[in-house]
Amino acid sequence: MTPAARLSAAIELIETIDSNRVPAAGALKEWGTAHRFAGSGDRAAIAGLVWDVLRRRASSAWIMGEDSARARLLGMLKLERGLNADAIAALCDGSRFAPSPLSAAERNALSSNTLDGAPAHIAGDYPEWLDPHLAQVFGENRVLEAAAMASRAPLDLRVNTLKAKREKVQASTAHLGTTPTKWSPNGLRIDISADARNPGIQAEEAFIKGQIEVQDEGSQLAALLSAAKPGEQVIDLCAGAGGKTLALAAMMQGKGRLIATDSDKRQLAPIHERLSRAGVHNCDVRTPKGEGEILSDIKASADLVMIDAPCSGTGTWRRNPDAKWRIRPGALEVRLKTQAEVLDRASHLVKPGGRIVYVTCSVLDAENGEQIRGFLARHPGFSIIPPAEVTAALWDKADDFAAATLRSAEGLLMTPRRTGTDGFYVSVLRKG
Numbered sequence: 385m386t387p388a389a390r391l392s393a394a395i396e397l398i399e400t401i402d403s404n405r406v407p408a409a410g411a412l413k414e415w416g417t418a419h420r421f422a423g424s425g426d427r428a429a430i431a432g433l434v435w436d437v438l439r440r441r442a443s444s445a446w447i448m449g450e451d452s453a454r455a456r457l458l459g460m461l462k463l464e465r466g467l468n469a470d471a472i473a474a475l476c477d478g479s480r481f482a483p484s485p486l487s488a489a490e491r492n493a494l495s496s497n498t499l500d501g502a503p504a505h506i507a508g509d510y511p512e513w514l515d516p517h518l519a520q521v522f523g524e525n526r527v528l529e530a531a532a533m534a535s536r537a538p539l540d541l542r543v544n545t546l547k548a549k550r551e552k553v554q555a556s557t558a559h560l561g562t563t564p565t566k567w568s569p570n571g572l573r574i575d576i577s578a579d580a581r582n583p584g585i586q587a588e589e590a591f592i593k594g595q596i597e598v599q600d601e602g603s604q605l606a607a608l609l610s611a612a613k614p615g616e617q618v619i620d621l622c623a624g625a626g627g628k629t630l631a632l633a634a635m636m637q638g639k640g641r642l643i644a645t646d647s648d649k650r651q652l653a654p655i656h657e658r659l660s661r662a663g664v665h666n667c668d669v670r671t672p673k674g675e676g677e678i679l680s681d682i683k684a685s686a687d688l689v690m691i692d693a694p695c696s697g698t699g700t701w702r703r704n705p706d707a708k709w710r711i712r713p714g715a716l717e718v719r720l721k722t723q724a725e726v727l728d729r730a731s732h733l734v735k736p737g738g739r740i741v742y743v744t745c746s747v748l749d750a751e752n753g754e755q756i757r758g759f760l761a762r763h764p765g766f767s768i769i770p771p772a773e774v775t776a777a778l779w780d781k782a783d784d785f786a787a788a789t790l791r792s793a794e795g796l797l798m799t800p801r802r803t804g805t806d807g808f809y810v811s812v813l814r815k816g
């Protein structure tokens with residue numbers, strides 16, 4: 385397909401997503417099935433266009449003065465891909481399969497309109513109802529923070545130190561363009577271009593041997609900041625597919641007891657194969673059975689309880705720009721209630737002197753600092769380990785990392801703009 389034909393396909397797909405109100409990932413998959421003539425390069429490029437339109441949905445419509453699929457695609461080419469009106473006109477030449485030529489109004493909008501004077505939620509591309517939430521955390525910087533949250537994310541790998549060293553894995557994955565991550569001592573980063581195909585990590589020898597896992601650097605750091613140690617009893621209460629569990633296991637070097645559980649057995653299911661591939665032998669996976677407490681034998685004995693809480697996911701918008709536009713106030717309320725419940729549950733599991741590490745991939749204070757303040761009001765026997773002490777886990781990087789994050793009395797926040805990671809919040813609490 386020509387670049388112009390890919391644009392036409394992307395416009396068609398965005399119209400389908402708009403009119404059928406279907407998730408973009410599903411629409412892209414269906415399109416691929418119905419257009420088998422399109423090669424993997426075409427499909428990747430078209431998907432890249434659709435995702436970028438979703439990233440810049442509000443700002444693209446604003447500069448074009450119109451909210452149609454075509455207008456948003458044209459606006460995105462200017463805002464996200466940096467093309468000028470002439471370059472865009474050259475793509476939309478009206479030839480077979482190409483979008484129709486630019487109208488005078490479109491050319492004028494692409495040449496003259498800017499985001500000057502646009503409201504914060506338009507310039508930052510996020511739902512308007514979240515503006516007070518983002519203003520509370522970022523103030524005047526919310527447009528810059530949100531723009532970084534709308535940008536394309538790299539692909540991060542965590543080297544499994546139970547099986548390999550980062551330098552060796554970097555050498556064996558050099559063909560993927562891996563470079564060491566800035567903060568995590570175990571991370572490798574692959575920058576992904578707009579048209580990039582899926583690098584197929586799962587088929588890499590290093591992956592098959594259990595030497596690497598896909599994990600955002602922010603998620604790696606959240607695990608590292610827990611300072612889990614060999615010999616400890618560690619509970620991962622919201623383990624899901626085990627991203628944090630695997631990182632905690634590597635920190636524990638096979639010594640001590642790691643218990644992983646989750647309220648949803650389907651989320652937990654992939655963890656078994658991942659633990660086995662990673663060579664983890666000290667993890668007890670507790671799959672929930674009915675309504676009973678699956679951890680009833682644990683009575684205030686854990687050194688560390690990791691809560692990777694279910695949350696709004698606002699910190700991961702750059703990986704899923706579709707979800708950003710689907711988030712609703714009601715869903716946030718549900719998350720807030722669950723977060724408080726999980727924190728309360730953890731308070732009974734941790735031993736005196738032990739710690740709870742509360743993590744979200746959200747940037748909203750309601751899910752972060754406010755949850756911690758609420759927990760401390762309900763459980764005065766706990767205290768906050770100051771963020772400056774928590775970052776000591778990063779050794780020589782500790783001071784620079786702490787300075788890069790947004791710190792509060794309760795915890796620290798990583799963001800794409802500040803730390804180059806997904807948005808992650810970490811607060812560490814000590815019992816007694």
Ligand SMILES: C[S@@+](CC[C@H](N)C(=O)[O-])C[C@H]1O[C@@H](n2cnc3c(N)ncnc32)[C@H](O)[C@@H]1O
Binds near residue numbers: 603645
């Ligand atoms: C952020 S995800 C976990 C991601 C995972 N820790 C990782 O690093 O790959 C949050 C998890 O919390 C689980 N969850 C939701 N409500 C819960 C509850 N009340 N108790 C325990 N887990 C819960 C969800 O099923 C989901 O798997």
